[in-house]
Amino acid sequence: MDSELQKIETDLERMSPGSMPEGMIRRMEEAMEGWQEVPEQDEIEKVVPFPQEERSDRGETRSGWSLWAAAASVALLGGVAAMVLTVEPTPRKVVERGGSSAGDSTATMINPEALHTIELAPKTAKRTILDASDRDVIIPNGSRPMRLMRIDLVDRVVFLSPDGEEVHLEVPSVNYQLIPVPTD
Amino acid sequence: MRNSGTYAMKEKSSRWREWLSEHGSKLLLFARQQTRRQEDAEDILQEALVKLARKVDEGIFVGGQEAWMPFLYTQIRREAIDLGRRNDRRKKREDTVVEDEQCQSGGEDAWFESAGYDEERRSLLEAALKELPGKFSDVIVMKIWGGRTFAQIGDILEISMNTAASRYRYGIEALRKRLSGARIRGDL
Numbered sequence: 001m002d003s004e005l006q007k008i009e010t011d012l013e014r015m016s017p018g019s020m021p022e023g024m025i026r027r028m029e030e031a032m033e034g035w036q037e038v039p040e041q042d043e044i045e046k047v048v049p050f051p052q053e054e055r056s057d058r059g060e061t062r063s064g065w066s067l068w069a070a071a072a073s074v075a076l077l078g079g080v081a082a083m084v085l086t087v088e089p090t091p092r093k094v095v096e097r098g099g100s101s102a103g104d105s106t107a108t109m110i111n112p113e114a115l116h117t118i119e120l121a122p123k124t125a126k127r128t129i130l131d132a133s134d135r136d137v138i139i140p141n142g143s144r145p146m147r148l149m150r151i152d153l154v155d156r157v158v159f160l161s162p163d164g165e166e167v168h169l170e171v172p173s174v175n176y177q178l179i180p181v182p183t184d
Numbered sequence: 185m186r187n188s189g190t191y192a193m194k195e196k197s198s199r200w201r202e203w204l205s206e207h208g209s210k211l212l213l214f215a216r217q218q219t220r221r222q223e224d225a226e227d228i229l230q231e232a233l234v235k236l237a238r239k240v241d242e243g244i245f246v247g248g249q250e251a252w253m254p255f256l257y258t259q260i261r262r263e264a265i266d267l268g269r270r271n272d273r274r275k276k277r278e279d280t281v282v283e284d285e286q287c288q289s290g291g292e293d294a295w296f297e298s299a300g301y302d303e304e305r306r307s308l309l310e311a312a313l314k315e316l317p318g319k320f321s322d323v324i325v326m327k328i329w330g331g332r333t334f335a336q337i338g339d340i341l342e343i344s345m346n347t348a349a350s351r352y353r354y355g356i357e358a359l360r361k362r363l364s365g366a367r368i369r370g371d372l
Contacts, residue, residue: 005356008309008363012328015296015306020208024226028208029200031230032237137342139262145342181342 120159120167127155130172137181145181150174200237203252210330211256216295217318217325218264228263232256257326257340312362320355323348 020028031038131152139145152174159167211232215225236252236259239245245255296310313321322341326332334352338345 005353005360008356008360009328011305011309012313012324012359015309017209017213017329018294018297020204020212024212025201025204025208027226028204028230028233032200032233035234035238035241038234038238139265141262141266 118161120161123158123160123166125155125157127153129153135176138178146178147181149177149179151177203249204233207253211253211260213295213329214257214325215260215264216293217321218260219267222293224264224267228260228267231263232259235259253330254332254336254340257330257332261322261340308363309359312359315362316355316358320351320358323351324355324359327352 129151131150133150135148135150137145137147153172155171155173157169157171159169161167211229212225215229215232216222219225219228233256236245236256239255245251247255294310295314296306313324316324323337326337326340327334332340334348335345337343337348341348343351
């Protein structure tokens with residue numbers, strides 16, 4: 001530290017903090033003596049809201065856990081997922097009442113009879129952490145500080161159709177975790 | 185028996201009083217630095233002291249009397265954070281009122297005694313210290329007037345010792361720049 005900085009440090013050291021007035025010492029002393037009369041605030045449960053400012057920024061799926069749970073349950077429990085697919089969807093003409101079957105009044109619809117189920121076997125399931133960031137340190141009243149971590153994840157599940165085709169399912173999600181911070 | 189109880193209370197009372205007389209001003213300065221209002225500073229200091237007394241009297245305080253100050257610095261900081269969260273909305277409204285009151289009363293809320301020191305320089309240094317970002321003034325207040333080591337400050341602020349030392353140096357450097365500016369403007 002150069003001499004000019006040391007001079008400022010010396011100047012600061014020469015300044016004395018304002019003394020505690022006698023009345024304040026007495027008040028503090030009385031409060032310390034009467035701690036039994038003060039309710040313990042440490043027991044008050046704190047609700048810490050998660051950060052919300054980025055909710056609309058990234059447009060991420062916040063309910064990714066339910067989707068992942070659905071995908072995982074398919075993979076783990078049965079090993080078979082039933083999915084509804086169409087094979088050559090057949091257009092059906094919809095004729096307006098009292099109208100003609102001209103091209104303007106037709107709409108393409110899925111023919112329910114053309115739908116059938118196929119079985120997809122899960123091939124692989126993998127969870128990848130895309131990003132982990134330190135959001136904040138939360139100190140519940142009187143208790144241990146906790147670090148709020150945001151973890152961006154993506155779950156990738158690959159299914160195999162009977163024809164041998166792979167169907168890839170990707171589910172992004174965001175997870176928040178509280179991690180105790182070491183203190184003295 | 186009652187007399188001995190009263191005597192014990194007086195003994196304890198005098199112990200707190202003596203200790204408060206010696207250390208209270210340092211803690212009050214830190215509490216003032218953590219809050220914007222004198223009343224809030226007194227409140228959080230009192231909360232912290234009550235927590236200390238509770239732990240000491242219940243025999244659950246870890247460490248001896250030398251550990252009281254680090255505990256209180258940590259506790260004051262937590263109380264200040266909690267107060268800020270509790271009063272977030274109210275504070276904004278009241279700050280406006282306080283600022284108005286301070287404008288009317290000349291904004292005098294001195295952290296330091298002026299006796300025996302160049303009043304003009306003290307005033308400038310104090311103003312510069314108040315304007316510093318909290319992360320720098322936290323460290324400076326605890327280091328210079330609290331007598332804490334960088335390791336202790338790091339523990340209190342939950343940062344590394346090196347970060348505490350860096351913040352201290354940056355803070356002093358920032359004060360130097362502000363004083364240089366004052367010198368150029370002719371305030372010094």
